Amino acid sequence: MNSSETALWWARARALGPAQYETGTPAPDGFLRLLEPDAAQVWLLPAHPGTAGPWVLDELGLNGPTVEQPNDTARMLAAVVRCCWADPDDAIWPGQDVDWDAVMSVYRTFGDRDELVVHRAATGAIRRLHSGGWVIWDENRRVVRLGPRCGTWVNADLTVLRELWRSLPAPDEPDDQAPELEEQIEDAGETGSGSVASRPEPDNQAELNNNAESVATPDTDPRTDEPDDVDEADTPAEPEAENDTEPEEPSA
Amino acid sequence: MTDGSSTLSLEDLAPEAGVLRIYRQVFAVLAREHGAMISDVDLLDVDEAIMAAFAEAGTEGMTLETAVASCRRFDQNIVSRRFEVLRGYGAITRVVDHPGERFHRAAFAPYVMLLFLRRLAAAGGQGELHQLLALEGLSIRSPSAGVEDGQGSVNRLSRVFRLMANQLSSLTTTSPVEELREHAELLWGNRALIRQAEEVHSQALGRWPELDRECAQLRTALAAYADASESAAARLIEQAGSTRALGLLPVETWRSFARTADAETLAGVLKGQTFDAVAPWFSPQAMALAVDNAQSSGPVRMPPPRPTGDTDAPTDRPVSADSDLIEFTDRVLARHRRVGVSQLLDDADDWMQARRILSLMVAAHHSPEVNAELTWSDGFRVDPEGPVAWVSGGMFGRTAVPAGRSSEEGSEESTEAVQA
Amino acid sequence: MTEMHPAFTAAVADLSERHRDEVLAAYAALEHSWQPLHESQLLALRDATLRRSLQQLLHPLGRTLVKVGPHNWTSGYRDDISRELSAEMLDSLPLVDRAVFVLILIHSVAIPRSQGLVDLDSWISNQPTTAEELTRYSKLPRTAVRAGLARLRASGLVQLAPDRRPNSQKAGSSSSAGASYLPGPQLARLTPAARRLLQEELILAAGADTPLAAAIRARRARPSEDGIPKPAEAHTDVPPQPAAEPPAATDVSSSAASTSTGTQPPTRADASFASENSVPQENS
Numbered sequence: 037m038n039s040s041e042t043a044l045w046w047a048r049a050r051a052l053g054p055a056q057y058e059t060g061t062p063a064p065d066g067f068l069r070l071l072e073p074d075a076a077q078v079w080l081l082p083a084h085p086g087t088a089g090p091w092v093l094d095e096l097g098l099n100g101p102t103v104e105q106p107n108d109t110a111r112m113l114a115a116v117v118r119c120c121w122a123d124p125d126d127a128i129w130p131g132q133d134v135d136w137d138a139v140m141s142v143y144r145t146f147g148d149r150d151e152l153v154v155h156r157a158a159t160g161a162i163r164r165l166h167s168g169g170w171v172i173w174d175e176n177r178r179v180v181r182l183g184p185r186c187g188t189w190v191n192a193d194l195t196v197l198r199e200l201w202r203s204l205p206a207p208d209e210p211d212d213q214a215p216e217l218e219e220q221i222e223d224a225g226e227t228g229s230g231s232v233a234s235r236p237e238p239d240n241q242a243e244l245n246n247n248a249e250s251v252a253t254p255d256t257d258p259r260t261d262e263p264d265d266v267d268e269a270d271t272p273a274e275p276e277a278e279n280d281t282e283p284e285e286p287s288a
Numbered sequence: 289m290t291d292g293s294s295t296l297s298l299e300d301l302a303p304e305a306g307v308l309r310i311y312r313q314v315f316a317v318l319a320r321e322h323g324a325m326i327s328d329v330d331l332l333d334v335d336e337a338i339m340a341a342f343a344e345a346g347t348e349g350m351t352l353e354t355a356v357a358s359c360r361r362f363d364q365n366i367v368s369r370r371f372e373v374l375r376g377y378g379a380i381t382r383v384v385d386h387p388g389e390r391f392h393r394a395a396f397a398p399y400v401m402l403l404f405l406r407r408l409a410a411a412g413g414q415g416e417l418h419q420l421l422a423l424e425g426l427s428i429r430s431p432s433a434g435v436e437d438g439q440g441s442v443n444r445l446s447r448v449f450r451l452m453a454n455q456l457s458s459l460t461t462t463s464p465v466e467e468l469r470e471h472a473e474l475l476w477g478n479r480a481l482i483r484q485a486e487e488v489h490s491q492a493l494g495r496w497p498e499l500d501r502e503c504a505q506l507r508t509a510l511a512a513y514a515d516a517s518e519s520a521a522a523r524l525i526e527q528a529g530s531t532r533a534l535g536l537l538p539v540e541t542w543r544s545f546a547r548t549a550d551a552e553t554l555a556g557v558l559k560g561q562t563f564d565a566v567a568p569w570f571s572p573q574a575m576a577l578a579v580d581n582a583q584s585s586g587p588v589r590m591p592p593p594r595p596t597g598d599t600d601a602p603t604d605r606p607v608s609a610d611s612d613l614i615e616f617t618d619r620v621l622a623r624h625r626r627v628g629v630s631q632l633l634d635d636a637d638d639w640m641q642a643r644r645i646l647s648l649m650v651a652a653h654h655s656p657e658v659n660a661e662l663t664w665s666d667g668f669r670v671d672p673e674g675p676v677a678w679v680s681g682g683m684f685g686r687t688a689v690p691a692g693r694s695s696e697e698g699s700e701e702s703t704e705a706v707q708a
Numbered sequence: 709m710t711e712m713h714p715a716f717t718a719a720v721a722d723l724s725e726r727h728r729d730e731v732l733a734a735y736a737a738l739e740h741s742w743q744p745l746h747e748s749q750l751l752a753l754r755d756a757t758l759r760r761s762l763q764q765l766l767h768p769l770g771r772t773l774v775k776v777g778p779h780n781w782t783s784g785y786r787d788d789i790s791r792e793l794s795a796e797m798l799d800s801l802p803l804v805d806r807a808v809f810v811l812i813l814i815h816s817v818a819i820p821r822s823q824g825l826v827d828l829d830s831w832i833s834n835q836p837t838t839a840e841e842l843t844r845y846s847k848l849p850r851t852a853v854r855a856g857l858a859r860l861r862a863s864g865l866v867q868l869a870p871d872r873r874p875n876s877q878k879a880g881s882s883s884s885a886g887a888s889y890l891p892g893p894q895l896a897r898l899t900p901a902a903r904r905l906l907q908e909e910l911i912l913a914a915g916a917d918t919p920l921a922a923a924i925r926a927r928r929a930r931p932s933e934d935g936i937p938k939p940a941e942a943h944t945d946v947p948p949q950p951a952a953e954p955p956a957a958t959d960v961s962s963s964a965a966s967t968s969t970g971t972q973p974p975t976r977a978d979a980s981f982a983s984e985n986s987v988p989q990e991n992s
Binding site for chain 1: 714715716729732733735736737739740741742743745749767768769770771785786788789790792793796797800859861862863864867
C-alpha cells in the first residue's frame with residue numbers, strides 16, 4: 037500500500053467512522069481488523085499507539101467530543117459490555133448478540149428511577165452509542181451487540197472493564213418465551229450484512245433515526261417545540277417485538 | 289425672506305423662474321440654514337414630520353404653532369427653525385402672500401426629494417438607478433419623443449455609468465481593500481443594470497440611427513463599468529480571507545437564499561469539504577465512575593416528566609465538559625475578576641497539573657457556556673526552578689459582557705449565602 | 709495494537725524519548741480534543757522543530773496542522789485528501805443535516821458579516837441562529853431539522869448557543885422554544901483552503917449572478933498560481949489511484965499563513981518548516 041493510499045485510509049476512517057469491508061480488503065499497517073462472527077465482513081479502524089490515542093486527553097486534562105447525558109451513556113455502555121461480553125476471560129470482540137430486555141435488566145440496577153425516565157434515558161443512550169460505533173443496535177429486532185470501537189480498548193482498559201464486569205449483576209435470563217428458530221436464523225443472516233463494504237455507518241444511523249421519527253410522530257405532536265434531542269430519547273418503543281428475539285449464542 | 293446672495297447666481301443661470309422655484313423647493317430639505325448644506329440626518333426627520341403635518345392639515349394649511357404642536361416629539365426650537373428654513377426656500381409658503389398671514393401650505397416636491405434621499409442613503413442608489421433606466425426607456429419609446437430626447441437619455445446614461453466606473457476603478461486601484469469593501473453596493477445588481485441600459489441603447493439606436501456616436505459612447509461607458517466591477521470583484525475575492533467576501537453580498541440576498549433554497553442547493557455548498565464522524569471516547573474508568581455514582585446515589589423518586597419534554601433524567605447531573613469548566617472558573621475567579629496566568633500556575637505542583645490548569649483555562653475561554661476569557665500578552669516569565677519553567681504573560685478573567693450569566697451567578701451567590 | 713504504526717515511528721525516530729512523548733501527546737491532543745489548543749499547553753506546538761515533527765507525523769495519516777488565530781492550533785484534513793474523500797463523506801451525512809448546517813453558517817456567519825457585526829475572519833461565530841430560522845422560515849421539514857440538529861451537535865459541526873434565559877444554564881439541554889445554535893468546534897479544523905472554498909461555494913450558491921461569483925469562476929478557470937487548488941474539479945478529475953499529490957508544503961504553508969486576522973504574515977518558523985515538509989512523502 038503506497039503512502040497516499042495509507043493517508044486516505046486513515047482520513048477515511050476519521051471521516052466515516054468505523055466501516056465494514058469484505059474480508060480480505062487490504063488495510064494499512066496499524067489498522068485493527070475486527071472480523072464479524074460470520075467471517076465474511078471485517079471492520080477496519082485505526083489503532084492508535086498507546087501514547088497517542090484519545091485516552092491521552094484525560095491525562096492532559098483536555099476535553100474530547102461533548103456527549104449528551106454522558107453518565108447515562110457511559111452506564112448504558114457498561115450494561116451492554118456486561119451482557120455482550122460473554123466471558124471476560126476471553127477476548128471482548130465480537131461478543132454476543134443480546135436482547136434489549138437483558139441489557140435493560142442490567143441498566144435498571146443503576147438507580148431506582150421511574151420506568152418512563154429510565155426508558156427515555158436508555159433509548160437516548162443506546163442511540164448515541166450506536167451512532168458513535170460503540171454498540172450496534174438493531175432497533176427493529178431489539179438486539180444489541182458490541183460495536184467496533186470497543187475493539188480499540190487496550191489491555192489496561194480491559195483490566196478495568198473486567199473488574200467492572202464482575203461488579204455488575206448478570207442480566208435477567210429471558211425465560212418464558214418460546215424461541216422461533218427459523219425466523220431467528222433469517223434475522224441473524226440479515227444483521228451481518230447490515231452495512232456492506234464501504235458503506236459507512238452513518239447511513240444506517242440516518243435510517244434508524246428516520247424510522248424512529250416516523251414511528252414517534254403519528255398523532256398530534258405535542259412536542260413540536262421541544263428540544264431537538266427529544267427525538268433521541270423517545271417515548272418507550274412498543275414492547276411487542278419481544279417474542280421474536282432471543283439472545284443468541286455466538287455461532288462459533 | 290429670501291437669501292439673495294446665494295441664489296442670485298442660480299437665478300442667472302436658470303432660464304425659467306419655474307425651474308428655479310422647484311429647484312429651490314427640493315433644495316430646502318438639504319439646507320441647514322440659508323445657503324448651508326444639511327449635515328445632520330436628524331434634521332431630515334424634522335422636515336419629514338413637518339411635511340407630514342401639512343399632509344394631515346388639509347387644504348387650509350396650518351400655522352407655525354400648529355406645526356410645532358404636531359411635531360412635539362422634536363424640540364420646539366428646532367421645529368420652528370426648520371419651518372423658517374423651509375419657508376425661506378419656498379417649500380412652505382403663506383396661503384395669502386401677506387406678512388401678517390399665519391397660515392401656510394406646503395409644496396410636494398421637497399417631500400419627494402426627501403423620499404429619494406432616504407432611499408439613496410439606505411440602498412446606495414441602485415434602486416433609483418434602475419428606476420431612472422426604466423424612465424429613460426419609457427421616454428425613448430414615447431411616440432412624441434424626438435431625436436433630442438433620445439440624445440438626452442443616452443447621454444445621461446453614459447454619464448451615470450462613467451461616473452460609477454470611475455469611482456469603482458479608483459477604489460480598486462488606489463484605495464485600501466477595506467474602503468472598496470465598504471462600497472460593495474456599487475457592484476450589486478450590476479448585470480441587471482447593464483442589461484437595462486443596453487435595452488435603452490438599442491431602442492435609441494434603432495429609432496434614431498444618427499445617434500450612433502452617442503450610442504458608441506454609452507457602449508464604452510457600459511464596458512468600462514463592467515470591467516471596473518469585474519476587477520473590483522476580483523480584488524475583493526483575492527483579499528477575502530476565509531469569510532470576508534460573505535459580507536459583500538447584501539443581507540437580503542442571504543436571507544432570501546436561506547428561506548427559499550431547497551435542501552439540495554443548501555447541501556451543495558459543502559462540496560469539497562470533509563468533516564469528522566461522531567467519535568466520542570469512553571474510557572472504562574469513566575464508565576466505572578458513572579456506574580458508581582449511580583449506585584451510590586441511592587433511590588431517587590422522579591417527578592413525572594415535565595410537559596416541556598426535558599429529556600434529562602434529573603439525577604443524571606451532567607458532568608459534561610462545560611460544567612467542569614464553570615466550576616473551575618467559578619473557583620478560580622471567586623475573589624477576583626481577573627487573575628494572572630502565571631499566578632495560577634504557581635499553585636501547580638508539577639508540570640502535569642499546570643498543563644491541566646492551562647487547558648481548563650483555554651477550554652473555558654472557548655466554551656460558549658462559560659463566562660471567562662483568556663488573554664495573552666507578549667512577554668513571558670522564565671523560572672527554571674518552578675513547576676512550570678516557562679509561562680507566557682496572560683490574564684484569565686470574566687468576559688466583559690456577562691451575557692445571560694448574571695442570573696446564574698446571582699443564584700450561586702444566594703446558595704453560598706444560605707450555606708454560610 | 710500496542711505496536712506502533714510505521715507512520716508514527718518514522719516521524720519521531722530521530723527525537724529523544726522525551727521529545728517523542730511530547731510529539732505523540734500533541735498529536736493525540738490535536739486529533740482528539742474538541743477545541744483548538746493554545747501553544748502554551750504543549751511543547752510540541754510552541755517549539756518549531758517539534759512542530760515540524762508533529763507535521764511529519766500528521767502528514768502520512770492524511771492530516772495537517774491548522775493554525776487558528778495567533779497562538780492556537782488544531783489538525784485538519786490535508787487538502788488533497790479532503791478533495792478525494794469529500795463525496796464519500798458527504799454521502800454519509802444525511803442531506804437534511806448538510807442543509808441545516810449550511811443554514812446555520814448563513815445565519816451565524818454570512819448575515820452578521822454583511823451586517824458588519826463581526827470582525828474576525830473566522831467561521832467560528834458567536835451570532836446565534838434561532839431554531840425559528842431553521843424550522844419556520846426555511847424550506848426544510850421541521851421534524852427532520854430537529855433530528856439533524858441532534859446529529860450535527862454530536863459530531864461537533866453545530867453547538868448550542870449559550871442559553872440566555874435564567875435557570876436553564878445547568879440543565880444541559882434546554883427546550884428549543886428559545887434554543888439557538890452556533891457553528892461547532894469542527895469548523896476550526898478547516899484548513900485555509902477549505903475555509904476559502906466554503907466561502908466561495910456559499911457565494912456561488914446564494915449570489916450566482918453577482919460579479920463576485922463571476923470573479924470566483926474566473927479565478928477557478930485560471931491555472932492555479934498560488935498553490936490553492938481549483939476546487940471545481942474536486943471529485944471529477946481526481947484519478948482513482950492518486951499518484952500525484954501536491955507537495956506537502958502546500959497545505960502547510962497555507963495553514964501557517966492563516967490567522968484569524970488574515971493580515972499577519974507567516975512567522976519565520978512556519979515558513980521554514982513549510983519548505984522542509986515535502987520530506988515525509990518520500991519516506992514510505
